[in-house]
Amino acid sequence: xxxxxxxxxxxxxxxxxxxxxxxxxxxxxxxxxxxxxxxxxxxxxxxxxxxxxxxxxxxxxxxxxxxxxxxxxxxxxxxxxxxxxxxxxxxxxxxxxxxxxxxxxxxxxxxxxxxxxxxxxxxxxxxxxxxxxxxxxxxxxxxxxxxxxxxxxxxxxxxxxxxxxxxxxxxxxxxxxxxxxxxxxxxxxxxxxxxxxxxxxxxxxxxxxxxxxxxxxxxxxxxxxxxxxxxxxxxxxxxxxxxxx
Amino acid sequence: xxxxxxxxxxxxxxxxxxxxxxxxxxxxxxxxxxxxxxxxxxxxxxxxxxxxxxxxxxxxxxxxxxxxxxxxxxxxxxxxxxxxxxxxxxxxxxxxxxxxxxxxxxxxxxxxxxxxxxxxxxxxxxxxxxxxxxxxxxxxxxxxxxxxxxxxxxxxxxxxxxxxxxxxxxxxxxxxxxxxxxxxxxxxxxxxxxxxxxxxxxxxx
Amino acid sequence: xxxxxxxxxxxxxxxxxxxxxxxxxxxxxxxxxxxxxxxxxxxxxxxxxxxxxxxxxxxxxxxxxxxxxxxxxxxxxxxxxxxxxxxxxxxxxxxxxxxxxxxxxxxxxxxxxxxxxxxxxxxxxxxxxxxxxxxxxxxxxxxxxxxxxxxxxxxxxxxxxxxxxxxxxxxxxxxxxxxxxxxxxxxxxxxxxxxxxxxxxxxxxxxxxxxxxxxxxxxxxxxxxxxxxxxxxxxxxxxxxxxxxxxxxxxxxxxxxxxxxxxxxxxxx
Numbered sequence: 001x002x003x004x005x006x007x008x009x010x011x012x013x014x015x016x017x018x019x020x021x022x023x024x025x026x027x028x029x030x031x032x033x034x035x036x037x038x039x040x041x042x043x044x045x046x047x048x049x050x051x052x053x054x055x056x057x058x059x060x061x062x063x064x065x066x067x068x069x070x071x072x073x074x075x076x077x078x079x080x081x082x083x084x085x086x087x088x089x090x091x092x093x094x095x096x097x098x099x100x101x102x103x104x105x106x107x108x109x110x111x112x113x114x115x116x117x118x119x120x121x122x123x124x125x126x127x128x129x130x131x132x133x134x135x136x137x138x139x140x141x142x143x144x145x146x147x148x149x150x151x152x153x154x155x156x157x158x159x160x161x162x163x164x165x166x167x168x169x170x171x172x173x174x175x176x177x178x179x180x181x182x183x184x185x186x187x188x189x190x191x192x193x194x195x196x197x198x199x200x201x202x203x204x205x206x207x208x209x210x211x212x213x214x215x216x217x218x219x220x221x222x223x224x225x226x227x228x229x230x231x232x233x234x235x236x237x238x239x240x241x242x243x244x245x
Numbered sequence: 246x247x248x249x250x251x252x253x254x255x256x257x258x259x260x261x262x263x264x265x266x267x268x269x270x271x272x273x274x275x276x277x278x279x280x281x282x283x284x285x286x287x288x289x290x291x292x293x294x295x296x297x298x299x300x301x302x303x304x305x306x307x308x309x310x311x312x313x314x315x316x317x318x319x320x321x322x323x324x325x326x327x328x329x330x331x332x333x334x335x336x337x338x339x340x341x342x343x344x345x346x347x348x349x350x351x352x353x354x355x356x357x358x359x360x361x362x363x364x365x366x367x368x369x370x371x372x373x374x375x376x377x378x379x380x381x382x383x384x385x386x387x388x389x390x391x392x393x394x395x396x397x398x399x400x401x402x403x404x405x406x407x408x409x410x411x412x413x414x415x416x417x418x419x420x421x422x423x424x425x426x427x428x429x430x431x432x433x434x435x436x437x438x439x440x441x442x443x444x445x446x447x448x449x450x
Numbered sequence: 451x452x453x454x455x456x457x458x459x460x461x462x463x464x465x466x467x468x469x470x471x472x473x474x475x476x477x478x479x480x481x482x483x484x485x486x487x488x489x490x491x492x493x494x495x496x497x498x499x500x501x502x503x504x505x506x507x508x509x510x511x512x513x514x515x516x517x518x519x520x521x522x523x524x525x526x527x528x529x530x531x532x533x534x535x536x537x538x539x540x541x542x543x544x545x546x547x548x549x550x551x552x553x554x555x556x557x558x559x560x561x562x563x564x565x566x567x568x569x570x571x572x573x574x575x576x577x578x579x580x581x582x583x584x585x586x587x588x589x590x591x592x593x594x595x596x597x598x599x600x601x602x603x604x605x606x607x608x609x610x611x612x613x614x615x616x617x618x619x620x621x622x623x624x625x626x627x628x629x630x631x632x633x634x635x636x637x638x639x640x641x642x643x644x645x646x647x648x649x650x651x652x653x654x655x656x657x658x659x660x661x662x663x664x665x666x667x668x669x670x671x672x673x674x675x676x677x678x679x680x681x682x683x684x685x686x687x688x689x690x691x692x693x694x695x696x697x698x699x700x701x702x703x704x705x706x707x708x709x710x711x712x713x714x715x716x717x718x719x
Contacts (some may be wrong), residue, residue, distance in 0.1 A: 022348070022350055022351065030344055030347040031344075033344075034333070034336070034344045037336065101329055101332070101334070102328075102329035103331050103332070105297060105327070106348070108297065108320075109320050110321075110348035111318065111319075112317070
């Protein structure tokens with residue numbers, strides 16, 4: 001029984017009882033690597049928000065008419081409402097599973113700044129759910145009648161917008177972590193906070209389609225993304241800690 | 246040196262006064278065995294010791310310093326194993342352990358293999374965790390303790406899902422940890438096979 | 451030295467006693483000021499040369515809108531104080547603010563819509579101020595919804611405090627974005643150019659604002675007392691305050707300073 005006692009001693013003595021060389025950057029990188037690996041293994045789940053985005057934006061022409069000049073007018077609305085709703089759907093993937101299998105509290109218990117580790121998780125989450133929306137946006141925008149010249153501006157706006165949405169959504173996801181799967185409370189919390197992103201993003205898209213300069217709304221979107229990156233991580237960490245109690 | 250002190254801890258969960266003036270003094274080389282009926286507050290006490298749940302009043306001190314004052318330093322020396330294994334079902338045992346240990350310290354692959362061998366699941370290293378039985382997963386979770394090298398182990402029902410040999414393994418691992426000067430807090434229904442001087446009982450009502 | 455009163459104010463029994471004495475002052479003065487303001491506004495102020503008598507609803511609408519925003523700030527501030535200094539009274543104040551603020555918002559929306567009908571011919575025309583108020587209402591509803599999602603009051607306090615702080619940072623951003631959105635499309639605004647320049651209109655408006663503030667403080671004190679009563683109902687001091695026999699349930703310690711060790715749960719080895 002204790003034949004392995006020698007080996008256990010060897011393992012135990014190799015592990016120092018106190019400070020060991022490690023860094024937040026290294027751990028954050030490990031978190032991102034793990035989350036990416038998990039997402040690849042469950043690609044069905046990960047692609048759902050993208051599928052949802054495509055379906056929702058398809059609903060608009062079906063509800064109206066297949067007239068491109070008319071669709072061009074509602075393209076900003078369709079794109080951004082679709083992006084908003086797809087982001088909401090994706091938020092379920094952020095914390096819920098980790099909270100249920102206990103891995104999230106291990107991040108809180110490892111002694112490294114929790115804010116940084118959660119920021120890393122949110123970053124990967126955006127890579128997996130926000131960035132695909134940006135990548136497929138040119139296709140959707142063109143299908144809704146946007147001219148090709150408008151596409152770079154639309155992509156830029158969605159890039160900034162999805163970053164802000166991921167972070168705002170992470171706060172909502174953290175606050176509602178322990179609750180029943182009913183997503184409507186999270187939507188109620190997140191959507192009012194996301195309204196500025198919607199307004200400026202849709203306006204940037206509309207201006208781009210009309211061929212006018214989009215500097216103003218784009219700067220405002222950028223400002224919101226920066227504000228979100230600076231302030232949201234604190235709120236996310238505070239919310240998740242409360243959820244872990 | 247490795248000393249965990251709890252000083253008159255009080256905690257409410259909603260209306261329920263769960264921890265009512267819990268106090269103890271645990272030294273390195275000792276294991277605090279927390280017993281009590283279901284719902285008595287064992288899990289709550291352990292989580293409060295880890296500073297996961299805020300206390301209404303009272304203080305937890307590790308090596309003389311208030312745990313709430315510097316959570317980061319305390320957590321760096323803490324290993325917590327809850328009811329769940331804190332492992333991802335879609336990763337292999339090796340991948341799980343590599344990640345878990347990476348949060349605490351750098352490792353080489355030989356250490357991971359050694360830890361898996363010690364806990365008797367060396368063959369399951371490359372299997373996805375969802376393919377393993379509950380007992381095997383628990384053993385992988387125990388292997389994590391060997392790798393992260395914390396001075397304080399806080400274990401909540403570690404023997405759940407383990408067969409008799411698994412229970413014996415658990416006792417060995419705890420004893421080995423205590424003999425290096427580490428401390429342990431274990432919530433359990435079953436008796437721990439540890440020599441009496443190392444065991445500090447705490448019964449919650 | 452000034453921090454002493456801050457911490458004393460934060461003690462539930464002290465707040466409970468103090469607020470009982472303060473409520474009548476605020477309630478009566480609110481009644482007097484509001485009645486005075488209403489009489490002045492409805493009877494004595496001259497009709498507006500463009501809108502006739504219909505504009506008089508601003509004497510209710512503007513104070514309500516102003517307070518709906520102010521109450522959110524008070525809610526966020528007291529929630530932050532409760533979070534940082536772990537003060538129970540602050541959390542009770544924040545909880546009481548939610549329904550009050552939401553009510554003011556509903557009144558502002560309702561009166562705004564009643565004003566909109568004669569102004570634009572429609573009850574709702576996506577005016578930026580009213581749209582902002584609507585989003586503020588959603589923020590309040592979200593706050594109340596989050597609170598009700600937690601069984602444990604302390605966790606509900608902390609989580610909703612985080613939400614309130616995030617919300618208060620966003621309120622100016624949301625308002626600005628809505629105003630900007632509206633200005634692009636030449637929408638109508640309620641208080642546009644030519645607002646309220648005449649003192650005989652301005653005086654009753656300010657009076658009503660003051661009256662609403664007093665009303666808010668009175669209601670806040672009443673609600674917070676009720677909130678404290680509910681939260682501390684097992685504490686010793688409640689019995690003394692109400693002149694009732696002491697509770698038989700296990701005593702609740704907390705900030706009132708009576709730590710209880712009902713039965714020794716420790717066994718030293």
